[in-house]
Amino acid sequence: MKLATTTPFPTAGDSLTIVQPGRVSQTDVAALNRDVAGLRDFVSILDANTRSLHGRTQQRELDELATQRMQEAFARLLDELSTDRGLAWSHIARLVEISVPALRKWRLGKAPAAENRRRVAELCAFMDLLERFPIDEPAGWLEARVASSSTLTGIDLYLTPGGPVALLEYAGHHCSIDDLLDRQVPDWRVRFASDPRLRIVETEDGGRSLVMED
Amino acid sequence: MLDGPEGDTTDIYRARGDEVEVYRPLLTGDVIEDIDIPGVGRATGMAIVIEHPCSMRRGSELRGHLIVARVVSHENLPRPDQWPTSGSWDFFPLPVLDGSDRRHAASLDLVGRVESSALASARRIACLSDQGIVLLLQRQIHRMCRFKAPLADLYDVCAPVLVEAELLTEWTEALVPLRNPGSDEETNEALNQETREFDTFLGKGAGSLRSQLSTDRFRSDVRRAVRLEIRERLSGGPNGSI
Numbered sequence: 001m002k003l004a005t006t007t008p009f010p011t012a013g014d015s016l017t018i019v020q021p022g023r024v025s026q027t028d029v030a031a032l033n034r035d036v037a038g039l040r041d042f043v044s045i046l047d048a049n050t051r052s053l054h055g056r057t058q059q060r061e062l063d064e065l066a067t068q069r070m071q072e073a074f075a076r077l078l079d080e081l082s083t084d085r086g087l088a089w090s091h092i093a094r095l096v097e098i099s100v101p102a103l104r105k106w107r108l109g110k111a112p113a114a115e116n117r118r119r120v121a122e123l124c125a126f127m128d129l130l131e132r133f134p135i136d137e138p139a140g141w142l143e144a145r146v147a148s149s150s151t152l153t154g155i156d157l158y159l160t161p162g163g164p165v166a167l168l169e170y171a172g173h174h175c176s177i178d179d180l181l182d183r184q185v186p187d188w189r190v191r192f193a194s195d196p197r198l199r200i201v202e203t204e205d206g207g208r209s210l211v212m213e214d
Numbered sequence: 215m216l217d218g219p220e221g222d223t224t225d226i227y228r229a230r231g232d233e234v235e236v237y238r239p240l241l242t243g244d245v246i247e248d249i250d251i252p253g254v255g256r257a258t259g260m261a262i263v264i265e266h267p268c269s270m271r272r273g274s275e276l277r278g279h280l281i282v283a284r285v286v287s288h289e290n291l292p293r294p295d296q297w298p299t300s301g302s303w304d305f306f307p308l309p310v311l312d313g314s315d316r317r318h319a320a321s322l323d324l325v326g327r328v329e330s331s332a333l334a335s336a337r338r339i340a341c342l343s344d345q346g347i348v349l350l351l352q353r354q355i356h357r358m359c360r361f362k363a364p365l366a367d368l369y370d371v372c373a374p375v376l377v378e379a380e381l382l383t384e385w386t387e388a389l390v391p392l393r394n395p396g397s398d399e400e401t402n403e404a405l406n407q408e409t410r411e412f413d414t415f416l417g418k419g420a421g422s423l424r425s426q427l428s429t430d431r432f433r434s435d436v437r438r439a440v441r442l443e444i445r446e447r448l449s450g451g452p453n454g455s456i
Contacts, residue, residue: 083441086434088380090228090344100343101233139434151366198367207268208371208428210363 054174058165065125070118077120078107085127086139091155095123126164133171145194146170147177152185152192160184216356217365218297219345223309226346231313234338237386237405239379240276242267242372243342243350245311246333251284251326260285262308262320263333264354267347267375274413276330284324291317303357306350311340320350322357344369344376374427378416381440385412388444415443 069077081087087095093103096119106112112120130138142154157163163184170180181188197212219225229235242263249261261282263270270280285308292298294309294317305319312318342350348368355363369376386408393404416424416436423439426432 083438083445086436086438086441088377088433088437089384090380101229104233104235137431137434139437140431143433144430145366151364192366194366195364198364200367200371202428208374210367210371 051174055162055165055169058168059162062122062125062129062164062168065128066118066122069121069124069128072121074106074112074117074120075109077124080124081120081127086137088143091143092120092123095155095158096120097159122164126158126168129168130171133168135171141171147181148196149177149194150181150188150192151194152181152188156192157181157184215300216352216362217349218299219349223295223297223307226309226342226349228341228343228346230311230340234341235383235387237390238341238383239409240270240280240330240334240338241341241347241376241379242270243347244333244338245285245308245340246282247337247339249282249328249332249336251282251324251328254284254324254326260311260318260339261328261333262306262350264320264322264325264350266351267372267379274409276334278330279327280330280333281325282328282333283320283322285311285318286321286324287316287318289317291319293317303353306353308340322354344373347372347376370430373430373433374424377427377433377436378424381416381437382409382412385440385444389447392448412440415440 078092081092082089089103089107090100093100096103096116098116127138130141135141142158145151145153146157154167157167157180160166161184166175166180166184169175170177175183185192195212197214199211199213200208201211203209240263242265244263246261246263248258250258251261262285263280264283265280270276283306286305291305292302292307292309297307297309298305304323305321308318308320345365348365351368351372352363352365355361355368386405389408389411390401390404393400393407395401395404416422423436426436
């Protein structure tokens with residue numbers, strides 16, 4: 001990568017000279033400022049490139065793990081998602097983009113199409129990778145809203161293009177929640193912003209009610 | 215103005231026809247055949263339960279009466295691929311309800327109180343999905359108050375009940391057959407017994423599983439506990455009730 005700057009950037013082998021304040025001329029300061037601005041641009045481009053590269057390697061790892069998980073018995077994969085992970089059947093159906101009755105048929109032994117089998121394996125692989133991060137309960141994490149500012153849940157974001165990798169990036173603290181939402185659902189502030197005035201309260205009959213507060 | 219289904223209009227359904235889970239507890243959005251609604255015409259016909267999920271039961275028992283709306287059919291109702299989000303406030307579309315070309319909708323101004331035992335014993339031909347249930351609630355609220363309640367918040371209010379209903383279905387589907395019921399009467403008795411067993415299991419202790427359902431992040435813990443319990447009972451383990 002070549003950048004338009006007056007001095008070359010330091011490499012790992014170079015040592016930086018610390019300029020003492022008050023001992024530099026105006027010209028030196030201007031040159032230093034240009035260099036730092038250039039360095040900042042360089043880091044920014046490097047960050048964008050490594051982010052893109054990390055996205056691709058993350059996707060590759062997810063794909064390879066899913067291919068491995070495909071070798072396992074299908075019933076075992078379903079059992080893992082339901083009993084071990086605690087996902088709702090209706091959520092599993094939504095995440096692999098099939099109907100609840102179709103999933104029900106799989107549970108009763110009907111063989112899924114190869115494409116659907118792959119999607120189930122991908123979901124298992126995603127949950128495996130999610131577990132690497134400090135998340136207490138991956139299934140609960142997916143089911144909950146991703147931020148108090150939005151009504152979107154992890155499941156909603158999983159279903160967006162590139163959603164699994166984006167969620168893993170967020171889980172690994174490589175991006176902020178706003179970055180995640182802006183990238184995956186650009187109009188989320190219009191369509192999926194939460195109303196901070198609405199609050200759920202427990203009621204005397206043991207139920208719950210929605211109340212609006214100032 | 216009002217919201218519509220995220221994808222296909224038929225995404226409002228959890229199941230239709232033979233796909234309806236026999237042991238699923240009666241719930242908001244269930245469409246039932248041959249129901250007489252007092253004060254709403256003389257003929258029987260299809261009805262949809264419009265009671266709020268949180269108001270249908272006292273403990274595990276259904277309330278004596280539930281509010282239902284008449285399901286009507288008319289050629290002027292929206293096409294199956296259309297979902298009106300503005301106007302038509304009195305109707306909740308039920309696209310491709312019975313597999314025929316006829317267009318159906320719940321008529322939210324043809325409403326009455328029906329004995330829950332009549333609903334529980336009649337044939338259920340469709341169940342709404344979670345998305346369908348909150349769309350139905352949103353339309354009813356708007357019809358009554360001209361207020362568009364956010365779907366996500368409507369879901370959050372009734373989520374514990376919806377999750378519990380799904381788990382109860384799993385419990386009864388697995389454990390009722392273990393009681394080897396023969397007649398319909400025996401099946402109903404076995405279903406009632408397992409419903410009570412499930413209710414007891416979910417309500418045990420101060421920090422009960424049922425209370426954990428109120429927090430979305432804990433729901434997976436509850437599902438896991440219920441499924442492990444079902445597995446243990448199926449294998450005749452120490453907590454097996456049969």
